[in-house]
Amino acid sequence: MILERQLKIGGINSGLKVQYIPRGPLMDWTDAKLRFRVLKDIQNFARTQKAILIKIDPEVLLGTGIPGTEDGVDLDSGQEVKKDLSSTGWIYSPEQIQFKNSAIIDHAIDFAITYKIFNLNSHLLTINFLVSQL
Numbered sequence: 803m804i805l806e807r808q809l810k811i812g813g814i815n816s817g818l819k820v821q822y823i824p825r826g827p828l829m830d831w832t833d834a835k836l837r838f839r840v841l842k843d844i845q846n847f848a849r850t851q852k853a854i855l856i857k858i859d860p861e862v863l864l865g866t867g868i869p870g871t872e873d874g875v876d877l878d879s880g881q882e883v884k885k886d887l888s889s890t891g892w893i894y895s896p897e898q899i900q901f902k903n904s905a906i907i908d909h910a911i912d913f914a915i916t917y918k919i920f921n922l923n924s925h926l927l928t929i930n931f932l933v934s935q936l
Contacts, residue, residue, distance in 0.1 A: 806851070821848055821856040831862050831883050841890060857895065 809818045848856040864880035867873035
C-alpha cells in the first residue's frame with residue numbers, strides 16, 4: 803500500500819505528490835538482492851507518479867537496548883540495511899510518525915517487573931521513515 807498526497811500551492815494543485823508506505827515495504831530485508839530490487843522499483847514508481855519524495859517505514863531491527871548505553875547492542879543485519887539504504891539515496895528522516903522503538907514483553911512475568919523492564923532497557927530500535935528524494 804502506498805499512500806499519496808497531492809501538494810497544493812496557493813490552493814492550486816501543483817501536480818506534485820508525496821508518498822508514504824506505512825509499515826513497509828513488507829519483504830525479507832535480509833535478502834540484499836530482493837531489497838535492492840524492491841527499493842529501486844519503489845523509487846521508479848514514485849518518479850512515474852511525479853512524487854517529489856517517498857517515505858517508507860520498514861520493520862528492520864537495528865539493535866536492542868538503549869542506544870549509547872552498555873545495554874545497547876547494534877545488530878549487523880539492521881546496520882547493513884541502513885548502510886545499503888543510505889548508499890542508494892535514501893535519507894533517514896528525523897521526523898517520525900510511528901514510534902521509533904518497540905518493546906517485547908513477556909506477559910508471564912510479574913507486572914511490576916514488566917513495567918521496570920519496559921521503562922529501562924527492552925526497547926527495540928527500528929528504522930522508520932527513510933526518505934528518498936526523487
